[in-house]
Amino acid sequence: MGRSFVRERLPNGLLVLLKEIHTAPLISHWVWYRTGSRNERPGITGISHWVEHMQFKGTTKYPAGVLDKAIARDGGYWNAFTYLDWTAFYETVPADKIHLAIDLEADRMVNSLFLSEEVESERTVILSEREGSENEPLFLLGEAVERAAFKYHPYRTDVIGETADLLKIGRDDLFQHYQRFYEPENAVLTMAGDFDAQMMLDQLCEVYAKVSSRASGSEGPIVAPVLPEGRIQEPVKVEIEGPGETVYLKVAWRAPAGRDPQFFTLAVLDSILSGPSSLNMFGDGGISNKTSLLYAPLVEDQIAVAFGGDTNATIDPYLYTLTVVMHPEHEPEEALRVIDAVIGKIVAGDIPQELLEKAIKQARALFFYGSENITNQAYWMGYAEMFADYRWFLDFVPALQRVSRDDLISYAREWLRADQRVIGVYRPYADD
Numbered sequence: 384m385g386r387s388f389v390r391e392r393l394p395n396g397l398l399v400l401l402k403e404i405h406t407a408p409l410i411s412h413w414v415w416y417r418t419g420s421r422n423e424r425p426g427i428t429g430i431s432h433w434v435e436h437m438q439f440k441g442t443t444k445y446p447a448g449v450l451d452k453a454i455a456r457d458g459g460y461w462n463a464f465t466y467l468d469w470t471a472f473y474e475t476v477p478a479d480k481i482h483l484a485i486d487l488e489a490d491r492m493v494n495s496l497f498l499s500e501e502v503e504s505e506r507t508v509i510l511s512e513r514e515g516s517e518n519e520p521l522f523l524l525g526e527a528v529e530r531a532a533f534k535y536h537p538y539r540t541d542v543i544g545e546t547a548d549l550l551k552i553g554r555d556d557l558f559q560h561y562q563r564f565y566e567p568e569n570a571v572l573t574m575a576g577d578f579d580a581q582m583m584l585d586q587l588c589e590v591y592a593k594v595s596s597r598a599s600g601s602e603g604p605i606v607a608p609v610l611p612e613g614r615i616q617e618p619v620k621v622e623i624e625g626p627g628e629t630v631y632l633k634v635a636w637r638a639p640a641g642r643d644p645q646f647f648t649l650a651v652l653d654s655i656l657s658g659p660s661s662l663n664m665f666g667d668g669g670i671s672n673k674t675s676l677l678y679a680p681l682v683e684d685q686i687a688v689a690f691g692g693d694t695n696a697t698i699d700p701y702l703y704t705l706t707v708v709m710h711p712e713h714e715p716e717e718a719l720r721v722i723d724a725v726i727g728k729i730v731a732g733d734i735p736q737e738l739l740e741k742a743i744k745q746a747r748a749l750f751f752y753g754s755e756n757i758t759n760q761a762y763w764m765g766y767a768e769m770f771a772d773y774r775w776f777l778d779f780v781p782a783l784q785r786v787s788r789d790d791l792i793s794y795a796r797e798w799l800r801a802d803q804r805v806i807g808v809y810r811p812y813a814d815d
Contacts, residue, residue, distance in 0.1 A: 389580040390773070393588060395596045396568030400764045400773060401583055402575040404757050410576030411475040411761035412484040414492070415769060417571075418564035419468045420542045421609060421698065429544015430552055430560050432465040433509055437557060438472065438565075439463070440501040442494040445487055447501070453483060465542055468698045469769040470565075475758045478577040482586075488572075489590045492565060502554045510550070513543050520627045520809045521706065528635050528807040531619045532702055536612045568596040571768045575761035611699035613637070620806045624813070629688075631708060632715040633807040634722060636799055638703040641696025641770040647782040648794045649694060649703060654742035655734070655791070656725065657692035657705060663753030663762065670745050670752075676728075676738075677705075680721045686713045698770045703798075715808045729795040734788050743783050750779055 387403035419431050441447035454461050459476030461484075474484035516522040526541050533539035543549075572591075574583065614637050639645040653660055658672025672678055672691070681687040687707045694703040707718045728734075753759055767776040 387580060389584055391584055393567065393591055395591065395594060397591055397594070398571045398768070399584065399587055400571065400573045400768070401578075401580045402760060402764060403578060403580050404575050404760060405577050407757065408478045408577050409475060409757050410478050410481045410484075410574060410578055411473060411758040412481060412488070413471055413473040413573045413761050413765050414488045415469055415471045415571040415573065415765040416565050417468070417569050417769065418470055419466050420540055420544075421468050421537045422564065423537055423540070423544075426548055427552060427556060427560070428540045428548045429509070429542070430556060431470055431564075432542050432544065433505065433549075433552065434557055434561050434565065435463050435465045435470050435472075436505050436509065437497055437501065437561070438491050438495055440498065440505070441496060442490050443496070444490050444494065450487055457483065459484070467538055467542065467695070467701070471765060473758070473761065481578070485587065485590050489594055492567070492570070492594050495561060497554055497558045497561065499554050502557060506549065509543065510546070513546055513549060516543065518626055520625055520629065520631055523623055523625050524631055524633050524807050524809040527621045527623050528633050528704070528805050529702070531621050531805045531807070532615055532635050532637070533612055535610075536699065537609065538697070538699065538701055566596055567591065567594050571765050573761045573764035573768075575764065576757045609699065611640070613700070615803045615805060618802050618804060618806070620808070622808045622810065624810050627811045629708060629711075629811065630715060631706065631809040632718050633704055633706045633809075634719065635702045635704045635805045635807070636803060638694045638701050638798070640698060640700050642775065644782070645794060646696060647779075648786050648790045649798075650746050651739070651742050651783055651786045652729075652791050652794055653692040653694065653703070654746040655729075655738060657690060659742070659746040659749040660691070660693055661749050661753045662696055662766070663759060670749050674741065676725050677722065680725065681707065681718060685710050686717050686721060696766075696770055719806065723801060726795055726799050729791060732788070732792055734791055736788065739786075739788055739791065743786065746783055747780050
C-alpha cells in the first residue's frame with residue numbers, strides 16, 4: 384500500500400494503522416476497542432455503552448470538562464460510538480495539535496477514574512436515554528424484531544441495554560469491564576491526515592509504550608467465544624403497540640457476516656430493492672431511492688409514505704431489514720405483498736442488466752461519499768478491522784463490481800425466503 388500507509392503492531396499488542404493524506408492540515412485519530420454488546424451477557428447488558436460514557440468523566444491528568452475546552456480551543460472535535468462489535472473514540476484536530484489527542488487516549492486507556500458519584504450520575508443519564516428511546520416507535524419495533532430473530536446471540540439485545548440491568552450494574556462491574564476489554568491488545572489505533580507516517584509511528588510508540596497490556600491476566604481470553612446463529616428457522620410475526628400515530632412494518636432476514644463474500648451481493652441487492660445504504664455511521668451524503676424496485680409499488684401507489692433497507696457489516700451473521708412507514712389508509716399486509724412480489728421477480732430472474740449496473744454505481748457512489756474526508760478515512764480503517772481487515776475496505780468497490788445477476792438471483796432465493804424471516808408490525812395505542 385506504499386510508504387504513506389503503515390500497519391504495525393506495538394510490543395504491548397496495540398495495532399496501529401496510519402495513512403498519510405496531505406489535502407488539509409488536519410489529523411483524525413481513532414482508538415477502537417473490540418468490545419460492544421456482543422461481549423455482554425444477561426445481567427450486564429448495556430455495560431459497554433456505559434463504560435464509553437465513563438471514559439469522558441476524566442482521569443487524574445485530565446479531569447472531566449478539561450478536554451472539551453482544550454479540544455474546542457484548538458479547533459477540533461471529538462466523540463465516541465458503541466455498537467454491536469466495537470467501541471470507538473475519535474478526535475479530529477489541526478495537525479499541530481495532535482499530541483493532545485494521542486496523550487488523552489493513551490491516558491484514559493488505563494487511568495479513567497470511575498468515581499462512584501459519576502457512575503450514579505451517568506446511570507440517570509442512560510436510564511433517561513433508554514426511556515426516551517422507548518417513546519420512539521422504530522426503536523421499540525427494532526428491539527422486538529431483534530429479540531425474535533435471535534434466540535441466544537447477544538445481537539438480540541440493543542446496545543443501550545435492558546432497564547433491569549441498567550438499574551443494578553455497579554461501579555465495580557463497570558471498572559472490571561473497562562479493565563478487561565479497554566486495553567492495548569484489544570485495541571486498534573487508526574490515524575489519517577497530514578503527517579509523516581514513520582515519524583508518527585515513532586511518536587505513538589513512545590506514548591503507548593507506557594501502556595501495558597492486561598490481556599494475560601486471570602480473566603482468560605479477551606473475547607469469550609460467541610456462537611453465531613444460523614438462519615431464522617421459521618416465519619415469526621410480532622405485533623406491538625406504543626405511542627404515536629403511524630403504523631410501521633419491519634421485515635428481517637438473517638444477513639451474512641461482514642467478511643462473507645455474499646455480503647457484497649446483499650449490498651447490491653439492497654441498492655436494487657430499496658436504494659443504497661451507507662455503512663458509514665456519520666456523514667455520508669445521500670442518494671434518492673426513487674429508482675429502486677420498491678419505490679413505485681410502495682410510495683407512488685401510496686401504500687407507504689417511506690421505506691428503506693438496512694444492514695451492517697458485523698462479526699457474526701446479523702440482519703437485513705426493510706422498514707416501511709405505512710400510509711394511514713393502508714395495512715402492513717399490503718406492503719408485505721408488494722415486497723414478496725418484487726422479491727419473487729428477482730428470484731424468477733427478472734433483473735435487467737442495466738438495473739444491476741445502476742445499482743452498483745449507486746452503491747459505489749454512496750461508498751465514496753462516505754469516504755471523502757480525513758475523518759472518514761480514519762473511520763474506515765478501524766471499522767474494517769473490527770470484523771475483517773483494511774483490505775476489506777480497499778476491495779469494497781471491486782467486490783461490488785464482481786456481483787452478477789446470477790449472484791443476486793441465488794442470494795434472493797437462498798436468503799430472502801418467506802419462511803425464514805421475522806415480520807414486525809408497530810401500531811399506535813388503540814383509542815379508548
